[in-house]
Amino acid sequence: MLRVDTLRITPQILSLIARIDEFKGAWRALGALAPDRLSALRRVATIESIGSSTRIEGSRLSDREVERLLSNLAIRSFETRDEQEVAGYAELMDRVFGSWQDIPFSENHIKQLHQILLRHSEKDSRHRGQYKTHSNSVAAFDESGVQIGVVFETATPFDTPRLMSELVAWVNDEREKGQLHPLLIIAIFVVVFLEIHPFQDGNGRLSRVLTTLLLIQAGYAYVPYSSLESVIELNKEAYYLALRRTQGSIRTNAPDWQPWLVFFLQSLAEQVRRLEKKIERERIVLAALPDLSLQIVEFAREHGRITMGDAMKLTGASRNTLKVHLRNLVERGHLSLHGSGRGVWYEIR
Template sequence: MIQTSTLQITPEILALVAEIDEFKGAWRALGTLAPERLSALRRVATIESIGSSTRIEGSRLSDREVEQLLSNLEIQSFGSRDEQEVAGYAQLMETVFASWQEITVTENHIKQLHRDLLRFSDKDERHRGEYKTTSNSVAAFDAEGNQVGVVFETANPFETPRRMAELVDWLDQAQQGELHPLIAIGIFVVVFLEIHPFQDGNGRLSRVLTTLLLLRAGYAYVPYSSLESVIEQSKEGYYLALRRTQGTICTEAPDWTPWLTFFLKALQRQMRRLRQKVERERLLLAKLPDLAIQILDHARDHGRITIADAVTVTGASRNTLKGHFKTLCERELLVLHGQGRGAWYSLP
């Protein structure tokens, strides 16, 4: 059984929960941007999430390559395992964003989500949607995709069905009790990863489940800022927090604090990034001419922009656009790379 009687809500954890909940309440006002602006924020966040979550597990695809792959997703023919994993993650994310209200966290739904996550993965065809049948362990990977060591051992296949049933039952009770949703989600995720119920895809599925649970708990801003990219940028801290807590989960006095502190700090960074983006959007919409906003939109959606791109997108003359690019650089809203014909611009 999951033991939470030793759970300690430290002042730091309490402050993190309060700040995240304050933003949750403020999102109704902050999220009143035009639909196309929200759509642009969500698209960027989705690409970042897919790229980061698959890279954490060893993929080598950049966000740019992920974006190119998503633009041809309807082809459903992928040349590498990395592409197969990205395609499955992308489609599952869209399913969660579209149907989170109908997806309760049951064992059957978790298995269905796992099946959909690996739908394009040839290597995983035999075990997708089913609990593991052989032992597995959590490994860490370097930037080149090479395994650099085992992070921790996981539940054995024999005890996995029982422990998953206990975890889902615990979550259901926690959601009906007095435990704060963010604390309950954090504990669910760390226990899920300690069990590691599937042969492969557990890390990616844990991040999808995190998004699903946050949406079901009322954190409606989640699709517009990537939690996965925050975790990717804090990967050492991620594995360290997991190891510290997961080594105690099966004891009489689990230490939830290391993981919950990391998890809530990641949610805090996710929230603060979105708050900054929304404030930036409001500033731009209030003070920038339409041509300048179109330039920034293209740079945000595609990662970069040239003057030739801007001519195509806006239909304006090169001379007119050069003035806008100069102003945007002076205001530190764009960064110039290179010179002459090879010059291009990106967001700071």
């Protein structure tokens, strides 16, 4: 069983939890934006989360490419491994955001979520939704792709079912008792889940979606509007270092939870800081822009870009009037201009 009696609640950890919970409590007031503004924020955060989480695992698709792929998910045909991973991650996030209240935290549901994650991955068809049957220790590779050593030994396929059963039972017991702070429960779950590495593939991506699910279920309702995955991507080396430092001691008599807890809570605090900054920017935009300019900015934020033709259809204003508004938006730093001539388009900076 997990040894959490070695968990030290330091002033740093207390301060980070207080910071995150303060924002959680204030979200209803801070997030009092119009539904279409919240929808636009969520769309941007979702694109960032999908792009970052898949790139952490080796994908090369940019956020712009992810956005284009999401607009064509209905095609149900994806040529590359990267596209398959993005499509699965997008569908899983959509399921979590839409049905989080109806997803019990159980092994069966974790397996179902894994199946959705790898739904479009052809090479994973035999093992999606099932615990691993082969060793999947984390290895290091040289620049040519040749394995040069094992970085971390994960649980054996034989031990995985027992360890996952114990982990899920621990999470549910702690959530029911209410003695350990929810953020600490979630942090410990994530690091142990990745130490077990229960599935043949997709463990990192699934761990980040499960983090989102557990946070929303714990009342952190702002989570869909700011990407935690993008915070982790920008600090990927520190992410792996914190995981390894804690994971190496989990099965000992004195687990060192501190490295991972501090990184995890710092990442959540940065997620909050980013969202606060976005909300403040939204308020400034709302207060300072003319209605027509505001319509343009809202369209660009929701759809990823806007052209002159889009702006004319949206507002009914003349080309000359719109040129003035678009030029002012570029000069004031709200939009960036791309292309030339009739191919000009704009996106949010």
